[in-house]
Amino acid sequence: MVVAAGCAGCLDGRLPGDQTDGSASGDGTATRTYIVGIDGNYYPFSYIEKDGQPSGFDVESILWIAEEMDFEVIIKPIAWEHIIPSLEEKRIDIIYSGMTITDDRRARINFSTPYRVVNQGIVVRADSGMTMDDILGGNAVIGTQRGCSAEAWIRDNLVQAGTLPADRLVLKDSIQLSLSELMSGDIDAVMYDEPVIAWAIRDKPLRMAGVVETNEEYAIAVRKEDTELLEMLNEGLDRLMRSSKWQELIRKYGLE
Structure with missing residues (x-):
């Protein structure tokens, strides 16, 4: 059985003390339950529907894996800058x-x-004359979400290079706030993961003004010590990617 619970109150990263050591099933055995942290505004990979339920490519993927590998999940949206500390703090x-x-x-x-x-x-306003040369040449005010890989790329390749x-x-x-600033004219461009x-x-x-080829790899993350969990997730992910569900x-x- 799979449990998917949206939690609007968890968007600031403060989570209740959920127990993840398993709950009793009907036959007296323990059912493994894991809390899965997501960015609740990361369309089309993970987001919260109007009814408060989590959805998206990654959400449906972990639900499929959980059912395939016989464990339960509780899905919690967390502000991105808090998500790794939340994992480390269990x-x-x-x-x-x-x-x-x-x-x-x-x-x-x-x-x-x-x-x-x-x-x-990299996106700009529809009526903007900004080019990729302008933006990557330092002639634009660039926005992005705090703590994301776009921030790291901009710092490493533009800011530190002078x-x-x-x-x-x-x-x-959030990227939505960055896009709002772009539309209001407060900034000139926004950089973020291209499919999102x-x-x-x-x-x-x-x-879309253009794409910077960074060839970043998405993956599932767990704590360093959770080697058995990682092995199980890798097995489930492999089964999913070899199934018809993956292409579905x-x-x-729209990720073709």
Whole structure:
């Protein structure tokens, strides 16, 4: 059985003390239950529906894996900047929400087999004359979500290189806030994971200026010590990616 519980009150990263050591099933055996942390505003991978229920490509993936591998999950939305600390502090057990593998993150947590490769998209206002040369040449104020891989790329490749003054990088708590600032004219461009930002601008007066090929790998994350859990997730992910369900989800969420 699978439990999927939205938790709007958990968006700031403060989670209740859920127990994850298993609950009694009808036959007297213990059912393993794991708390899965997601970004609740990460369309189309993980998000919260209007009725408060979690949805998205990654959400449906972990629900399939849980059923296949015979465990339960409780899905909790958490502000992205709090998600790794929440894992380390054992407030959640798994991160499954388009997390990019990086060396800094590898030093703190373990990753599954990668399940998707993405690049960084840069968007501007539809009527903007800004080009990729302008943006990557340091002639734009760039926004993105705090704590994401786009921030790391901008810092490593533009700010530290002296191309972009540090005060021209504007960070917000969500990509939606960054896009709002772009539409209001407070910033010139927003950089974020390409499939997510392409989804986010579909009904907005914004356009894709271009893509930076970063070839980032998405993977599931667990604590360093949870080796058995990681092995189980890798097995479940492998089964999912070899099943017809995988292509069904790719088509459903427009990730072809």
